[in-house]
Amino acid sequence: MYEPLFNYIERYARAGIADGEKDIIRSAFELKRLSKKQYFSEEGKVCLYTGFILKGAFRQYSVDDSGMEHILQLAIENWWIVDRQSYINQTPSAYFIEAWEDAEVLILPRAKLDVILTIPAIQSMFWQMSENNHIAFQKRVDDTISLNAVKRYENFERLYPQIVQRFPQHQIASYLGIARETLSRIRRPSSR
Template identity: 75%
Template sequence: MYEALFDYITRYSGQTLTEKDQEIIRGAMEPKKLRKKQYFLEEGKVCKYTGFILKGAMRQFSVDDNGTEHILQLTIENWWVVDRQSFMNQTPSRYFIEAWEDTELLLLPRPQLDTILAIPAINAMFWQMSENNHIASQKRLDDTISLNAVSRFENFQKQYPEIMQRFPLHQIASYLGIARETLSRIRRPDAH
């Protein structure tokens, strides 16, 4: 069960975990299963865990005053899911995180964070993840303000083909900041 996580840590850190490191991780993280449509986090609650997805797909979103959902993140296997602000500051979340499919995760409770950050490979992994997250967020923001809807959709399609297969178009449109009708038009073969 933990092998996918250990492989991920090794890949992102460039370091090998010792047996002792693996034992500390097993002791700090706990397996959890969520049914499709079950919440990992609800708006107004504190995010007490970060989760590594072993199997399944999840989405993070907010709901505006008109009841419209705004997708912040779409995640699948070998991705981490968390409301970072709520998790780190232990403050109420503005977001919902929901299992889009039946999902299996390894949960890291907030009090265990310092314990596993003492492992050099984990520390290196979190540093690399943070850098990658910042770069991806900056690129997403730049794409949103500088590219048209067609280019944003085509870039997303190339970069995340597996997510395209797992989530419906209206959620991908929301993630990209594109109206559903515009995305439908883009996807029609005669639209280009």
Template identity: 50%
Template structure:
């Protein structure tokens, strides 16, 4: 299970890990299995772990006062899950994160990750690269939400994440895109 994470770190850091660094990472990242619909984090709890998905699919969402779910992240293999604000600031989370499919993760506690950044430079490089990519993706998603039509948002989503169309139901994809499932259904019919 750790080999997937070690390859991921090397890929994004653009450098190989030493055997000692591989050992440190493998010791700090612990395996965790989630059943379908099992929570990784519930709203109001503090996010004590960040997870790397080895196998499975998860979603991160909030629930408004009317009980409507708003999906902010969909994630599959080689994606990270956790509430960054809660994890870093040790504050109650605004989000729920659960497994959409049976999921195998490697999880790391905050203190262990901070230590690893000191001891494994490639991990710190990977985190910086991922932070940059995350910031750019967030900016693009915000721009799409305020500027693009529902059709354009769906078409970009389908182009960028074709695997998600197979792994997640339409109502979750619609929520992620900020549209109703009826609108998504109409868009899909038009594209066929």
């Protein structure tokens, strides 16, 4: 059950994990199963965990005053899911994180974060993840302000084909900041 997490850590940390360190990681993380549509975290509540997805898919979103959803993140196996601001600062979340499919997640309670941060491979992994997240965020903002809807979708489809297959069009459109109807036109084979 922990092998995908260990593989992820070693891939991003580029360093091995000693057996004793694996025991620390196993004792810090817990397995959580969620049913489709079950919340991992809810708006207005503190996000208590960060989660490494073993199985399933999640979406992180906010809901505006008119009831419209705005997708912030779509995530699948071997990705992390968390409202980082709420989790780190222990403040109420502005987002919902919902299982889009039945899911299994290794969760790390905030209280155990400092324990695993004593492991050099974990420190390195979190640093690399933070760098990658920052770069991806910059690219997403740049694409949103500088590319038309067609190019945004083409880039997304090229980078994340598995997400395109697992989430409905309206959620992908929301994530990309384009209208559902526009995405429908883009995805029609005759329009490409």
